[in-house]
Amino acid sequence: MKMLKTILKQFFHEPVTTLFPEEPPRNYAGTRGHLVFDPSKCTSCTMCMKRCPSQAIIVDRAAKTWIIDRFRCVMCGNCVDVCKFDSLSMEREYSKSAAAAERGVEKFDITYVKPEKPKKEGGE
Numbered sequence: 835m836k837m838l839k840t841i842l843k844q845f846f847h848e849p850v851t852t853l854f855p856e857e858p859p860r861n862y863a864g865t866r867g868h869l870v871f872d873p874s875k876c877t878s879c880t881m882c883m884k885r886c887p888s889q890a891i892i893v894d895r896a897a898k899t900w901i902i903d904r905f906r907c908v909m910c911g912n913c914v915d916v917c918k919f920d921s922l923s924m925e926r927e928y929s930k931s932a933a934a935a936e937r938g939v940e941k942f943d944i945t946y947v948k949p950e951k952p953k954k955e956g957g958e
């Protein structure tokens with residue numbers, strides 16, 4: 835009897851699933867849609883690379899590049915939490931398929947410039 839009630843209830847209930855991809859995916863306050871990197875803020879500290887559980891990030895300090903393999907990324911958000919320079923953020927919107935990038939790998943040139951220290955007054 836309990837099962838019959840459940841079945842009948844579902845007949846008159848709106849479907850809980852969506853017709854993806856015809857309908858765009860829904861996102862909510864905590865949705866981890868895709869990772870965004872700002873090359874102008876990255877100091878190449880490598881913390882994101884060290885703390886990524888799936889080795890999805892490679893930071894090359896010498897070449898000044900930041901690389902992500904989006905097929906490896908499990909969207910855990912660790913890198914966003916450890917980046918002290920606000921270079922990484924998690925957007926709610928889902929990105930295009932990782933396949934759109936070459937084999938899911940995206941490479942960025944780091945453009946951060948370390949600010950000069952103010953000169954001491956009275957110095958020569």
Ligand code: SF4
Nearest residue numbers: 876877879880882917
């Ligand atoms: S993205 Fe953030 S944590 Fe990663 S290397 Fe750049 S500054 Fe460091």
Ligand code: SF4
Nearest residue numbers: 886907908910911913
């Ligand atoms: S979100 Fe997680 S898995 Fe993805 S790059 Fe950042 S630390 Fe790695």
